[in-house]
Amino acid sequence: MAVPEKILREVDALRQQIEHHNRLYHSQDAPEIPDADFDSLLRRLEELETHYQLLDEASPSQRVGGEAIAGFTQVRHEIAMLSLSKVFDEADLHSFESRLKKRLETESAIQYSCEPKVDGIAVSLLYRDGVLERAATRGDGVTGEDITHNVRTISSIPLQLVPKKKNTVVEIRGEIFLDKDGFKKLNETSEKEGGKIFVNPRNTAAGAIRQLDPKRAAKIPLKMYCYSVGLVEGIELPKTLSEIFTLIEKWGLPVNPDRSVENGIDACLKYCLALLEKRNDLSYEIDGAVLKVDDSELQQQLGNNARSPRWAMAYKFPAEEKSTTVLDVEFQVGRTGTITPVARLEPVFVGGVTVSNTTLHNMDEIERLGLKIGNRVIVRRAGDVIPKVVKVIPDDGIESKLEKRAILIPKTCPACGSAVEKDGEVLYRCSGGIICPAQRKESIKHFASRSAMDIEGLGNKLIELLVDKEIISSVADIYTLTVEQLASLERMGEKSATNIVSAIEKSKQTTLPRFLFALGIREVGEATALQLATHFGILESIIAADLESLVQVSDVGPIMAEHIQVFFRNEDNIGLIKLLQGCGVTWPSIEPGHDDSAKPLQGETYVLTGSLEQMPRSEAKAKLIALGAKVAGSVSKNTSCVVAGPGAGSKLLKAEELGIKTLDEGEFIALLDDLSS
Numbered sequence: 001m002a003v004p005e006k007i008l009r010e011v012d013a014l015r016q017q018i019e020h021h022n023r024l025y026h027s028q029d030a031p032e033i034p035d036a037d038f039d040s041l042l043r044r045l046e047e048l049e050t051h052y053q054l055l056d057e058a059s060p061s062q063r064v065g066g067e068a069i070a071g072f073t074q075v076r077h078e079i080a081m082l083s084l085s086k087v088f089d090e091a092d093l094h095s096f097e098s099r100l101k102k103r104l105e106t107e108s109a110i111q112y113s114c115e116p117k118v119d120g121i122a123v124s125l126l127y128r129d130g131v132l133e134r135a136a137t138r139g140d141g142v143t144g145e146d147i148t149h150n151v152r153t154i155s156s157i158p159l160q161l162v163p164k165k166k167n168t169v170v171e172i173r174g175e176i177f178l179d180k181d182g183f184k185k186l187n188e189t190s191e192k193e194g195g196k197i198f199v200n201p202r203n204t205a206a207g208a209i210r211q212l213d214p215k216r217a218a219k220i221p222l223k224m225y226c227y228s229v230g231l232v233e234g235i236e237l238p239k240t241l242s243e244i245f246t247l248i249e250k251w252g253l254p255v256n257p258d259r260s261v262e263n264g265i266d267a268c269l270k271y272c273l274a275l276l277e278k279r280n281d282l283s284y285e286i287d288g289a290v291l292k293v294d295d296s297e298l299q300q301q302l303g304n305n306a307r308s309p310r311w312a313m314a315y316k317f318p319a320e321e322k323s324t325t326v327l328d329v330e331f332q333v334g335r336t337g338t339i340t341p342v343a344r345l346e347p348v349f350v351g352g353v354t355v356s357n358t359t360l361h362n363m364d365e366i367e368r369l370g371l372k373i374g375n376r377v378i379v380r381r382a383g384d385v386i387p388k389v390v391k392v393i394p395d396d397g398i399e400s401k402l403e404k405r406a407i408l409i410p411k412t413c414p415a416c417g418s419a420v421e422k423d424g425e426v427l428y429r430c431s432g433g434i435i436c437p438a439q440r441k442e443s444i445k446h447f448a449s450r451s452a453m454d455i456e457g458l459g460n461k462l463i464e465l466l467v468d469k470e471i472i473s474s475v476a477d478i479y480t481l482t483v484e485q486l487a488s489l490e491r492m493g494e495k496s497a498t499n500i501v502s503a504i505e506k507s508k509q510t511t512l513p514r515f516l517f518a519l520g521i522r523e524v525g526e527a528t529a530l531q532l533a534t535h536f537g538i539l540e541s542i543i544a545a546d547l548e549s550l551v552q553v554s555d556v557g558p559i560m561a562e563h564i565q566v567f568f569r570n571e572d573n574i575g576l577i578k579l580l581q582g583c584g585v586t587w588p589s590i591e592p593g594h595d596d597s598a599k600p601l602q603g604e605t606y607v608l609t610g611s612l613e614q615m616p617r618s619e620a621k622a623k624l625i626a627l628g629a630k631v632a633g634s635v636s637k638n639t640s641c642v643v644a645g646p647g648a649g650s651k652l653l654k655a656e657e658l659g660i661k662t663l664d665e666g667e668f669i670a671l672l673d674d675l676s677s
């Protein structure tokens with residue numbers, strides 16, 4: 001049907017008007033027209049589109065129209081979506097700027113774009129010829145998932161940019177989040193309807209953008225703030241990030257109104273502190289500030305580490321603290337029988353999650369805190385770390401109504417009833433050994449874990465179930481599990497059972513360090529297991545080693561040597577090793593010791609300091625050792641290099657004083673990448 005020109009113009013105008021009001025309403029919270037007027041604009045548009053068959057994916061009438069998808073399609077990011085390095089204090093912020101100036105060989109002040117670090121989910125939006133073509137999650141940074149169907153339902157994200165430019169591609173990146181008000185209302189409605197209670201805004205947003213059905217996603221009032229540009233073709237961008245923000249805002253994209261341009265790191269720090277001050281008044285959750293070198297050319301010069309740009313830094317806010325009541329203390333039994341007190345807390349929302357229990361580590365800690373059941377306490381949680389009871393609130397009249405009870409170590413193991421024995425200064429241990437189901441469960445979990453035998457699918461819950469049902473009672477029993485046995489368990493399909501059995505089969509081909517670590521010898525972590533394996537080459541030599549030869553291994557002191565010897569002198573343990581080998585567990589032997597000279601870091605001593613954010617310290621240590629380096633605990637003139645993660649303090653200063661090479665975490669990861677390939 002030939003559509004009159006006048007209608008085409010009206011449809012076009014309506015679409016633009018609707019997008020304009022959407023933006024005012026959703027990203028600027030400043031509606032110009034009443035909801036009823038907005039609804040009538042949308043109705044008129046829908047009428048015209050239906051009557052004249054003008055349906056178009058890029059029309060604002062089509063946001064929630066899509067059908068549910070069957071599954072997610074993988075999307076490869078043409079330019080990797082990096083993550084951010086983090087600092088936690090002023091000193092680290094200054095060393096960030098010093099590093100920048102050193103690299104840029106400049107003394108001049110650097111201009112930064114400062115933005116809130118929004119606590120949401122990173123996404124990429126791809127606009128081709130000005131029309132939203134695809135939205136994807138960050139995923140692992142290289143490959144994400146196509147979430148276009150859900151992102152189209154977010155009213156503040158334009159389906160078309162203004163103006164729509166032909167022959168252009170522009171990829172916009174940013175954070176999708178649920179604001180505090182949206183979260184509150186969602187829970188109020190859900191509660192009224194008897195639905196589920198959402199735990200926190202971030203998880204709710206993450207769940208919404210990963211819905212298969214866009215109609216479900218549309219029920220969550222998601223928002224987005226754009227914070228960078230990825231792939232660009234056919235457009236010349238301004239020379240600074242702050243100007244890019246102004247430009248993309250004109251295109252209709254939502255950018256954070258609380259951003260600011262600051263000159264020099266001291267001004268950035270002021271920005272961070274002011275932001276922290278108003279954190280609770282913001283309409284959305286943040287966990288810090290992000291500081292980015294504003295000038296794109298300087299960004300180019302600084303480049304990236306393996307995982308993060310050198311020109312950007314997240315300043316993470318201090319941990320959040322809340323008060324709650326200790327309802328009870330229970331005792332958990334670990335793999336080697338250690339008894340750990342765990343506090344059951346009145347649930348409290350702190351640092352973005354609801355905390356209802358947390359470890360108290362040991363009886364000494366309880367004494368140090370002066371803690372009793374029934375006390376009100378302060379709980380602290382920073383980032384992703386385990387929440388911690390930091391202090392008991394002295395009685396102040398509003399203390400809990402619970403009767404106060406002293407916390408006493410049980411005389412018998414809560415899992416098997418064996419006697420509890422004191423071990424050293426602070427630890428208590430269950431004396432039950434192999435008969436204790438809790439120790440058995442924990443040692444099987446350890447054996448199957450990722451750094452040990454790496455049996456995918458054999459998770460903690462499943463192991464507990466298998467031990468409780470007496471299907472397995474030792475690690476060797478894992479290798480007798482059948483598909484039928486697993487498939488007969490509740491909520492376990494034939495397919496998952498088959499996958500687990502193949503993962504078990506696959507785990508039989510392992511390495512000596514993994515196997516040694518999996519055995520769970522006291523104090524033998526991943527790094528020591530690797531040292532033992534490379535020093536002795538074959539398991540038989542480790543079994544036969546006396547204390548004298550064990551302490552020759554770097555990292556192994558007399559106490560650990562004793563533990564190793566006790567473990568291998570135990571007939572049951574030797575029997576277990578034979579049984580596992582009989583089941584087919586095998587590994588290639590390692591040339592013992594002498595090939596060290598061929599290793600790239602042979603003769604070098606590394607010191608790790610600060611918190612490593614992107615890999616556990618044990619992994620970093622194991623990797624360095626595998627490359628031939630020694631890992632020391634303190635900096636001296638013999639140190640070759642100091643790896644300084646966020647929070648590094650005196651060791652980093654000493655290294656700088658002594659002129660020792662230092663690497664930040666990103667540079668360290670890049671080095672490992674280079675040397676391992």
Ligand code: IVH
Nearest residue numbers: 082083084115116117118121122175227290
């Ligand atoms: S920039 C080029 N800016 O933080 C660096 N990230 O820990 C890419 N985030 O994955 C990130 N607010 O999800 C940047 N204003 C902001 C941010 C921000 C939140 C998130 C983002 C990223 C994570 C890094």
